[in-house]
Structures are given as structure tokens and as C-alpha cells.
Amino acid sequence: MADQKETPDLFSEAYAKSQDEQDPLSSFRDQFIIPTISDLHAKTLKPSSQDQPQSCTYLCGNSLGLQPRLTSKYQQDYLQTWATKGVYGHFTEIEDSNLAPWLHVDDDVIGDVCEIVGAKKNEVAVMQTLTANLHLAMASFYRPTEKRWKIIIEGKAFPSDHYAVESQLLHHNKDPSTSMILLEPTDPDNPILTTQHILATTDEHASSTALLLLPGIQFYTGQFFDIATITAHAQKHGILVGWDLAHAAGNLPLKLHDWNVDFAAWCSYKYLNCGPGSIGGLFVHEKHCAVSATAEKGKPGYTRRLSGWWGSNKSSRFAMENVFTPIAGAGGWQLSNPSVADMTALRASLDIFNKTSMIALRKKSLALTGYLETLLQQLDMEKTFSIITPSDPEQRGAQLSLRLASGLLDHVMAVLEQKGVVVDERRPDVIRVAPAPLYNSWTDVLRFVRVFKEACDEASSQKEGSTETSIMVEGGKEDKGWSEIK
Numbered sequence: 453m454a455d456q457k458e459t460p461d462l463f464s465e466a467y468a469k470s471q472d473e474q475d476p477l478s479s480f481r482d483q484f485i486i487p488t489i490s491d492l493h494a495k496t497l498k499p500s501s502q503d504q505p506q507s508c509t510y511l512c513g514n515s516l517g518l519q520p521r522l523t524s525k526y527q528q529d530y531l532q533t534w535a536t537k538g539v540y541g542h543f544t545e546i547e548d549s550n551l552a553p554w555l556h557v558d559d560d561v562i563g564d565v566c567e568i569v570g571a572k573k574n575e576v577a578v579m580q581t582l583t584a585n586l587h588l589a590m591a592s593f594y595r596p597t598e599k600r601w602k603i604i605i606e607g608k609a610f611p612s613d614h615y616a617v618e619s620q621l622l623h624h625n626k627d628p629s630t631s632m633i634l635l636e637p638t639d640p641d642n643p644i645l646t647t648q649h650i651l652a653t654t655d656e657h658a659s660s661t662a663l664l665l666l667p668g669i670q671f672y673t674g675q676f677f678d679i680a681t682i683t684a685h686a687q688k689h690g691i692l693v694g695w696d697l698a699h700a701a702g703n704l705p706l707k708l709h710d711w712n713v714d715f716a717a718w719c720s721y722k723y724l725n726c727g728p729g730s731i732g733g734l735f736v737h738e739k740h741c742a743v744s745a746t747a748e749k750g751k752p753g754y755t756r757r758l759s760g761w762w763g764s765n766k767s768s769r770f771a772m773e774n775v776f777t778p779i780a781g782a783g784g785w786q787l788s789n790p791s792v793a794d795m796t797a798l799r800a801s802l803d804i805f806n807k808t809s810m811i812a813l814r815k816k817s818l819a820l821t822g823y824l825e826t827l828l829q830q831l832d833m834e835k836t837f838s839i840i841t842p843s844d845p846e847q848r849g850a851q852l853s854l855r856l857a858s859g860l861l862d863h864v865m866a867v868l869e870q871k872g873v874v875v876d877e878r879r880p881d882v883i884r885v886a887p888a889p890l891y892n893s894w895t896d897v898l899r900f901v902r903v904f905k906e907a908c909d910e911a912s913s914q915k916e917g918s919t920e921t922s923i924m925v926e927g928g929k930e931d932k933g934w935s936e937i938k
């Protein structure tokens with residue numbers, strides 16, 4: 453009897469609530485605006501007329517993070533500065549605002565971003581957008597020679613990375629069909645790329661490869677790659693290594709400097725909560741950042757790059773002398789003066805991250821995603837869905853990707869949306885579910901699993917019904933397609 457009492461019912465609200473109460477990070481949730489279900493479904497921005505509208509269950513920080521409450525206050529300050537100071541906003545220290553003068557907004561965020569990605573202060577620039585930064589990094593670090601010209605990426609890379617690499621190859625007159633080495637999973641039913649397989653492919657093309665570009669966390673499967681091991685192995689063969697950290701930055705602790713990564717780029721709209729299309733980040737290891745005063749004949753005394761005035765030394769930037777002297781660090785890769793609206797959103801986000809640490813967030817994330825995994829496993833619905841994300845917590849971040857049986861996705865997504873559960877889909881059959889440790893709770897996870905089960909049951913029985921109808925109809929000579937029956 454006593455034993456039975458001690459085994460908690462993981463599917464009970466009481467259990468989820470008790471976990472939330474014990475969560476030392478639970479108060480961060482209040483610092484974010486969680487859309488209400490009625491607002492999600494409304495086609496206008498008018499506030500809901502309901503007395504106590506129910507918050508949605510938002511598990512989509514892997515796609516777009518929620519808005520911090522601070523963002524709107526900081527944006528108001530920025531707009532007010534612009535309205536009241538005009539161009540002086542570039543230089544004026546505003547006493548009653550947390551925001552730096554616009555001239556310094558980029559420097560102002562660097563230290564905090566370095567904490568998130570594990571970099572030294574001279575190794576990070578906040579600039580441009582993710583794909584643009586990958587191109588800028590490749591302009592420096594993809595320098596094909598007769599002997600080395602190939603680029604290794606995943607066969608299922610995020611399309612933007614695929615296009616970026618393909619276009620870099622074409623830009624250098626290389627044929628992508630032979631120069632782009634695509635890593636494919638060894639088992640077609642399991643989309644995970646093992647470290648061993650990546651190392652073996654690297655070995656196979658070692659002498660002819662110039663660059664290896666991989667994601668820190670794979671967008672589709674949620675797999676977290678062993679960045680340190682893969683980087684060291686490729687570098688041993690003289691290959692430069694870059695990482696797309698779209699799904700990793702702000703999700704789990706990173707140590708880009710210690711892992712000796714050559715370059716990396718990320719966006720800030722997912723786990724960094726800066727809003728759609730907001731400013732990106734670039735890491736360049738300090739070993740590539742040196743600027744020597746004495747340039748060799750015909751060669752600049754720094755790593756070659758595509759340049760702009762914002763990458764040139766700050767003290768002489770406004771001298772207008774047309775002598776590019778790069779900032780000795782990743783800042784030297786900047787092109788333009790950055791969008792202050794974007795930097796303001798980033799400042800708001802970082803002011804929340806600053807109140808905790810990536811280590812604390814990871815601790816919660818491991819527990820929360822572990823809870824999600826356990827509940828999903830206990831549903832015992834192997835015929836309906838499988839988890840394709842690695843089961844080893846060290847090989848994943850917050851996200852779990854669920855592959856549904858064929859023909860269920862549309863119906864399941866429709867039910868989730870109707871019930872105010874926000875996740876996203878990757879066709880043909882995957883749902884990505886990401887409990888973000890800053891604002892998600894055990895109660896969110898429980899609600900997702902309950903609604904997901906309902907949605908799967910409904911979709912499966914509808915599919916069965918339709919199949920039966922279809923068989924009956926076929927038997928009865930009238931041949932109707934699946935979509936019509938649905």
C-alpha cells in the first residue's frame with residue numbers, strides 16, 4: 453500500500469503542478485506574453501472580450517520564441533529616444549533607459565551573447581541574419597584550392613544552408629553535384645547521423661575537402677551533434693569547420709571557443725526570443741581574428757572577408773578615409789550599422805537570460821523534455837507515432853520530433869490548433885514539440901500530451917473509417933479519392 457502511494461501518477465495534474473512548484477525557474481514564465489487561445493484564433497488584434505481567456509499551450513520556441521514583456525517597454529524607450537533626440541540618439545546616454553546610445557548597441561550586447569554561446573568577447577558579432585552570416589563566413593573560410601574544394605554538409609540540411617553552400621560552390625565555379633558531399637543516414641528509417649558516420653565520411657573526403665558545415669542541433673530531428681569531436685577530427689585533416697546554431701543558441705550550453713570551432717552563425721528568433729527575422733550572430737574563433745599592422749606585399753594583414761564600414765576600427769570609422777582597418781575580432785566582419793529595433797529586442801531578451809544561466813536552463817530542460825518523453829512513451833502508441841529524436845538526453849536539446857503514421861498529420865495538427873496547443877510540423881509526417889525551459893512548465897507538457905493523444909485517436913479512427921468507406925466504395929464500384937472522403 454505504502455509503495456503504491458509513493459509512485460506518482462505522471463499523467464495527473466497534481467503531479468505536473470507539484471513539479472512546477474518545485475521548479476526554481478518557474479517565475480520566468482511570467483516575464484513572457486503567452487497568447488490566449490481566443491487571441492490565437494481571432495483574425496483581429498482587438499483584445500478578447502472574455503473575462504479570463506485561457507492561455508494557449510505554446511511549445512514552439514524552436515520556431516519562434518515568445519515575446520518577453522520587457523520587449524515592448526524597451527521598444528517604447530527606443531522609439532521615444534528617436535522621437536525626442538533624433539540623430540543625437542546615436543550618442544546620448546539616456547538616464548532613465550537601459551538602452552545604450554545607438555552607436556554602441558552592438559558592443560552593449562556582446563558580453564551577454566558570449567555567455568550564451570561560450571565565446572570570448574572578441575569572437576562574437578551581432579549582425580545581419582543567419583544565412584547572410586553563413587555567406588559572410590564562407591567568403592572568408594571557404595577558399596577552394598586545386599587540392600581542396602569540397603564542402604561536406606548533411607543531405608537533409610535546412611534548405612537555406614543547402615542553397616548557401618550550393619551558391620558558394622557555383623560562385624567559385626565548382627560543380628555542386630561533385631563538390632557538395634551530402635551526409636545521409638546509414639539507415640533510411642532512422643534519420644539520425646551518428647558521429648562515427650560523420651567522421652568516416654570526413655575521412656573518405658579528407659584530402660579534397662575545404663569545409664565542413666553542420667547544424668549544432670538538427671532542425672528536423674532535434675539531434676544535438678558532438679561539436680567538439682567532429683570539429684577536432686575534421687581540423688586534424690586540415691578542414692575548416694562551421695556550425696549553424698539556429699536551434700542551439702539559447703537552447704543548451706555551448707562552448708564555441710573551447711571546442712575550437714572555426715566559425716558559427718545563429719538567429720535570435722527561436723530560443724533567444726527576439727521576434728521574427730530579428731538580428732543574427734556570428735562567431736569567429738580568435739585564431740582567425742588577428743589584425744597585423746604590417747601587411748605583407750599584396751595581402752592584407754588579416755583574414756580576407758567581404759567588408760563594410762561597421763567592421764572597421766571604431767576610433768577611425770567616422771574619419772571617412774577609406775582605409776579598412778578591421779576590428780581585431782568577429783566585430784571586424786560587421787558590414788552595416790545594425791538595426792536598433794532589433795538590438796533593442798535582443799537587449800530585452802538578454803536581460804532575462806542574465807537573471808539565470810545556461811547551466812540552470814539546461815538542468816530544467818533535461819527534466820522537462822525527459823518528462824515529455826516519458827509521457828509519450830507511456831501512451832504506448834507505437835503504431836501511431838514514434839520519437840525520432842535521440843533518446844540519449846546528451847544528444848538532444850529541448851525539442852522532440854514525433855513521426856506520425858502516414859495520413860495523420862493534417863488531422864492531428866488541426867485538433868491541436870483548435871484546442872490551442874501550438875507546435876509545428878515538418879512535412880510529410882513530423883511534429884516538432886519544444887518545451888523551452890525559460891517559459892514552459894510541466895503543466896504545459898501534460899496538456900500537450902493529453903490533447904495530442906486525443907488528436908491521434910481521432911485522426912486514426914477517422915483514417916480507419918475512411919479506409920473502410922473507401923474499401924466499401926471501391927467494392928461498390930464508385931471510386932472516391934481520400935481527400936474527398938475526408
Ligand SMILES: Cc1ncc(COP(=O)(O)O)c(C=O)c1O
Nearest residue numbers: 581582583610612671696698719
Ligand atoms: C537550421 C536553420 N538554418 C537556417 C535558417 C534560416 O535562417 P534565416 O532566415 O534567419 O537566414 C533557419 C531558419 O529557421 C534554420 O532553422
